[in-house]
Amino acid sequence: MKRRELLKRGAAIAVAAPYVMTARSQETLIVNTQGGEYQELVEKVVIQPFEKKFGVKVIHDATGTASQDYAKIRAARGAPGFDVAGLLTPPEVMLGVKEGLLEKLTERELPNLKHLWDKTWQVIPGGSGAPHTLQYAALVYNKDKLDKPTSWADYWEPQKKYGDKVKGHIINYNPANLLSVYALIHAAQLGNGGVDNMDPAWARLKAQKPYVGVVVTGSAEAVPHFENGQVWISPYWSARSGYYIDRGLPFEMVIPQEGVIGLLDVACIPVGAKNKKLAYEFLNWRLDPAVQRAWALAYFSSPTRPGVELPAKFAASQIVSKEQIAKTQFPDSGTIGARRKDWTLKWQEIMA
Amino acid sequence: MALLLAFFVLPNALLLSTSFLKSEAQQLTGELTLENYTFLFGRPIYQWAFLRTFIVGAAVGLCTVLLGFPLAYFLVRTTSPWKGVLIAVCLAPLLASVVVRTYGWYIILNRFGVANDVLLSLGVISERIAFMPSTGAIIIGLTHALLPYTVLTIMGSLNGINPNLEQAAMSLGASRTRTFFHVVLPLSLPGIAGGFILAFSIAISAYATPAILGGPATQVMATAIYGFITQLLDWSIGAALAVVLIVSSFLLLFAAARLGAKQAAI
Numbered sequence: 001m002k003r004r005e006l007l008k009r010g011a012a013i014a015v016a017a018p019y020v021m022t023a024r025s026q027e028t029l030i031v032n033t034q035g036g037e038y039q040e041l042v043e044k045v046v047i048q049p050f051e052k053k054f055g056v057k058v059i060h061d062a063t064g065t066a067s068q069d070y071a072k073i074r075a076a077r078g079a080p081g082f083d084v085a086g087l088l089t090p091p092e093v094m095l096g097v098k099e100g101l102l103e104k105l106t107e108r109e110l111p112n113l114k115h116l117w118d119k120t121w122q123v124i125p126g127g128s129g130a131p132h133t134l135q136y137a138a139l140v141y142n143k144d145k146l147d148k149p150t151s152w153a154d155y156w157e158p159q160k161k162y163g164d165k166v167k168g169h170i171i172n173y174n175p176a177n178l179l180s181v182y183a184l185i186h187a188a189q190l191g192n193g194g195v196d197n198m199d200p201a202w203a204r205l206k207a208q209k210p211y212v213g214v215v216v217t218g219s220a221e222a223v224p225h226f227e228n229g230q231v232w233i234s235p236y237w238s239a240r241s242g243y244y245i246d247r248g249l250p251f252e253m254v255i256p257q258e259g260v261i262g263l264l265d266v267a268c269i270p271v272g273a274k275n276k277k278l279a280y281e282f283l284n285w286r287l288d289p290a291v292q293r294a295w296a297l298a299y300f301s302s303p304t305r306p307g308v309e310l311p312a313k314f315a316a317s318q319i320v321s322k323e324q325i326a327k328t329q330f331p332d333s334g335t336i337g338a339r340r341k342d343w344t345l346k347w348q349e350i351m352a
Numbered sequence: 353m354a355l356l357l358a359f360f361v362l363p364n365a366l367l368l369s370t371s372f373l374k375s376e377a378q379q380l381t382g383e384l385t386l387e388n389y390t391f392l393f394g395r396p397i398y399q400w401a402f403l404r405t406f407i408v409g410a411a412v413g414l415c416t417v418l419l420g421f422p423l424a425y426f427l428v429r430t431t432s433p434w435k436g437v438l439i440a441v442c443l444a445p446l447l448a449s450v451v452v453r454t455y456g457w458y459i460i461l462n463r464f465g466v467a468n469d470v471l472l473s474l475g476v477i478s479e480r481i482a483f484m485p486s487t488g489a490i491i492i493g494l495t496h497a498l499l500p501y502t503v504l505t506i507m508g509s510l511n512g513i514n515p516n517l518e519q520a521a522m523s524l525g526a527s528r529t530r531t532f533f534h535v536v537l538p539l540s541l542p543g544i545a546g547g548f549i550l551a552f553s554i555a556i557s558a559y560a561t562p563a564i565l566g567g568p569a570t571q572v573m574a575t576a577i578y579g580f581i582t583q584l585l586d587w588s589i590g591a592a593l594a595v596v597l598i599v600s601s602f603l604l605l606f607a608a609a610r611l612g613a614k615q616a617a618i
Contacts, residue, residue, distance in 0.1 A: 071582045095378055095585065168463050168480065174568035176583030213463050215485060215567045217583070230464050338377040341584050348397050351569035 029278045032061040032082040045298045079272025083279040090333035103269040109280040112287035115305045130283040133265035134302040135239040137182040142232040152186040156204040168213030169232040175344045182261040183235040242300025262328040370591035378585045388592035405572040413552035415495040416502035424506035485567035493561040502547035509543020573597045
């Protein structure tokens with residue numbers, strides 16, 4: 001009897017041992033993303049389920065924008081104190097690869113990489129990160145104040161469609177924000193220009209200036225102006241637009257006839273990350289079909305891999321098919337990075 | 353000494369050396385260059401940012417002194433039993449974050465803000481005016497934020513003046529005005545200069561208020577440095593701007609200190 005009892009207890013301890021170990025020395029992963037509504041969503045939809053599944057603790061550093069986070073990585077020479085840079089955009093990823101500050105990823109560590117859209121690796125270098133969110137720069141407008149815009153020209157030359165009533169109700173963004181860069185590229189394209197010829201964009205910016213009432217840098221800074229009725233029309237990220245409209249903002253989102261420019265949000269691992277093994281798990285988890293679906297529905301964004309089932313009504317405003325991916329523009333991030341300073345300077349000269 | 357070396361000399365030496373390195377496509381190269389400085393000094397937008405920074409500093413210094421002196425004088429000379437409460441009320445703005453106070457001005461000054469509403473209803477203006485983003489809005493915001501510092505500095509100086517000196521001047525026939533200009537003002541000059549220098553030096557390096565009330569299109573040096581370092585990731589030009597700000601501030605403060613010493617000697 002005593003021997004049986006001993007064996008039972010021994011077996012129980014042996015079975016429980018790994019969990020006891022985990023509980024005692026619980027692994028910790030530090031993930032950087034951003035604050036505001038994003039923090040609440042990412043914690044609920046991604047971080048907490050990850051902690052539960054892997055039995056680990058995630059410390060969420062919800063500070064900074066993509067460029068600020070990359071500045072931290074650069075200043076700390078690849079060891080910024082977080083294991084995952086969860087929200088970089090392609091220009092920072094390109095720079096990170098060039099400067100050797102981001103860990104090279106392969107399908108061995110992240111098996112889900114092989115399931116992403118093929119076009120992904122035309123936007124960022126292969127294995128530089130895990131693009132987990134796809135969205136685009138849409139046009140949003142206050143439906144109580146304006147008729148539905150149909151073209152990027154309705155934003156850049158608002159007086160032509162809406163007359164003088166829009167004076168003071170147009171918002172413009174500093175090109176330090178990628179949203180501004182994309183809107184300026186559309187302005188250039190309206191005059192047959194593009195990233196290689198931005199002159200038509202500057203002409204449109206000058207023409208728009210008398211109608212601009214609000215100038216900001218960060219996308220989040222624009223939201224109070226949408227809410228208080230000061231801004232009536234704006235380029236805006238599709239994901240956040242969907243999020244705010246769903247919560248009662250009297251705005252509608254439009255895909256202008258000229259099309260839209262897509263944006264990939266990318267999670268990367270700084271070379272000096274302390275817990276790379278768990279960081280790989282986190283990035284792979286971010287690309288898992290179930291997590292992709294949950295995140296897309298919560299953040300009003302598109303999955304970065306084909307085959308994720310979404311409700312038809314929701315999918316109508318998203319980029320979910322091969323044809324839609326092909327139609328979405330993804331300007332060369334290397335060119336944007338190299339020319340952004342000159343564009344910002346030009347923008348400042350006009351807007352000063 | 354070691355602390356001074358580690359936390360002041362070394363970071364500034366690093367900043368100085370970075371300002372002479374060439375950047376290509378946002379990346380620092382090892383190549384030495386003066387291009388970062390020629391870039392900054394050759395463009396009107398940055399010349400304006402330098403000028404605007406020092407205009408803001410001087411205007412804020414002057415406004416805080418002009419508004420702060422009467423307040424400090426009253427607080428020092430009053431015999432009211434509420435003196436302590438009045439001083440606390442005067443310093444109360446320091447309890448709120450500068451960002452919160454600045455957003456208060458944002459609500460007042462923006463195109464659809466309280467100031468426009470009042471002026472429109474009084475018939476002073478016929479259409480809305482954009483009071484901000486502007487240099488004037490930055491000066492108003494910083495004056496409000498820094499006034500308590502100047503009041504405290506001037507109060508310190510006024511407290512050191514013996515009230516009997518004023519009474520002596522008046523008993524010898526000097527009017528109140530003459531007593532003020534010939535006795536109180538000269539004796540309180542060190543406090544006034546100290547208050548001015550304090551407000552000036554905080555104002556030229558302020559970031560939050562110029563960023564909110566000036567916006568990205570009305571730059572001062574602090575907002576431009578932030579833009580280059582964290583948004584455009586061009587550290588060479590950001591470092592060059594920081595060096596210009598540090599050196600010019602040092603020179604101005606040194607000149608002010610020399611002037612103060614000369615005044616004290618007289």
